[in-house]
Amino acid sequence: xxxxxxxxxxxxxxxxxxxxxWGLFTLVMFIGTLRLNxxxxxxxxxxTVLFFLLAYGDFANASPGFKHFTGYEGILCGFSAIYTxxxxxxxxxxxxxxxxxSSEDLRIFYPRITRIDAKKELLLxxxxxxxxxxxxxxxx
Numbered sequence: 190x191x192x193x194x195x196x197x198x199x200x201x202x203x204x205x206x207x208x209x210x211w212g213l214f215t216l217v218m219f220i221g222t223l224r225l226n227x228x229x230x231x232x233x234x235x236x237t238v239l240f241f242l243l244a245y246g247d248f249a250n251a252s253p254g255f256k257h258f259t260g261y262e263g264i265l266c267g268f269s270a271i272y273t274x275x276x277x278x279x280x281x282x283x284x285x286x287x288x289x290x291s292s293e294d295l296r297i298f299y300p301r302i303t304r305i306d307a308k309k310e311l312l313l314x315x316x317x318x319x320x321x322x323x324x325x326x327x328x329x
Contacts, residue, residue, distance in 0.1 A: 205248035212240030228273040235266040 191198045199207075219233035242259040245251065 201247045201250060205244045208240050208244035208247065212237055212244055215240055228269070228276060232266065232270045232273050235262065235269055239263050239266050 215233055215237040219230065219237050222229045222233050239259065239262050242255075242262060246256050246259055
């Protein structure tokens with residue numbers, strides 16, 4: 190925005206205060222996830238740490254090495270958020286298939302499938318079993 194002339198650049202102390210407030214908010218969100226799964230806890234804990242590291246980096250005018258480390262922590266936080274979102278979607282998808290006992294049950298869960306022959310049913314079950322194995326390998 191400053192390059193467009195729409196406002197003045199903020200100083201480092203103001204940016205540190207802004208990031209610290211986001212850190213406090215995500216800390217409260219982390220406390221809220223303590224009764225939920227570990228993946229969400231890790232996402233909010235790493236996001237809280239990230240905001241406080243960013244705030245400290247701006248407040249104390251930290252070294253480039255510290256800011257580089259903070260960037261790696263941000264990448265870790267981002268990947269954990271991607272994993273958590275993907276795990277929730279795959280869990281929802283495979284829970285329905287795991288509950289299905291026959292092709293009639295699969296039609297209940299997936300009404301757009303009008304006709305399932307034995308070959309399609311086997312292919313569906315193999316693909317969902319593969320997804321379940323991958324999901325199991327990624328659980329921490």
